[in-house]
Amino acid sequence: MMRAHTRARAGFSLVELIVAITIMSIIGVALSKMVIGQSRTFQIDNGARRARMTGRSAMNILTTDLRMVQDFGAVDSIDTAKNRWVDVKVPVAFGIVCEVNAGNVVLSIVAVDSFQTASSKYAGYAVRNSSSGLYAYSSATSSDTIKVTDPTRCHGTPAIYADTFPLAARKGNVYLASPAPPAGATVGAPAFVYQSVRYQFDTSTIYSKRLGLFRKIRGRGNTDSLSEELIAPFDTSARFRYYTNPWTYHDTVTTTAPANVNTIRGLQIYLPAQASDTVPGSKAPRKATTTMSVFFKNVRSQ
16 A cells, blocks of 8 residues: 655745845835935935026026126116115117207117017116217107118218118117117217116015016116016025125125215125925925126126
């Protein structure tokens, strides 16, 4: 008679299972910490990157306008309390004076970018004084205008053809601009048409309790304006500082608003940019502070 022999199955003991689960738990916890750490590092780096992008974008925007500003007569007013805004006259188009009348001038304007002129608002014009070399400004009121006029008013005697020089297949035009010209305006003098712009750090409309950089374009007599928040957010310490005349070799800036704005020959802008959100585990958004300086055109010792 034959007997069937059954072979005992090999298996894990309870102790072996506990040891294996413990080891896997330790490895799992270690991997989880590594993934969480890498994720947090990425979030921190990404927050810092976004803060730097905010600062750099603000620099590019500010530089475009402020480098065009003249060093005398172009600063209208400044924030004497918190140094958070400046009003400047920004040139939009350049040309030559063709005709000087009691209540207006005729300007031969060179070609300019059509988008720039379409998005600008007329605030007046400036004519360079041949004696002082400084630009004198005629600020437009709500009743003043600038409009295209007969080109022959510039192409006669003396013949001025600044409007005929092509720029990217575009040509300029001849304009009749009011109000009355500034003292010392003469035929043949360089001139430009400008718009009034306020750059201001103000409470952001997007990020609560933080600042945004606003650009407000004001038209004739401040009756027509366009305001937009260009970029945000910034810490509440964002501000403008001032380079003033007389200049020195070891130039320094002042946070004290000068009594005479015509002594301002440049600006230093303090940009404490922030990330838009706060990284988990942090108490505040990542911050990237940038300081930029812009000096106005035709800098001279006053």
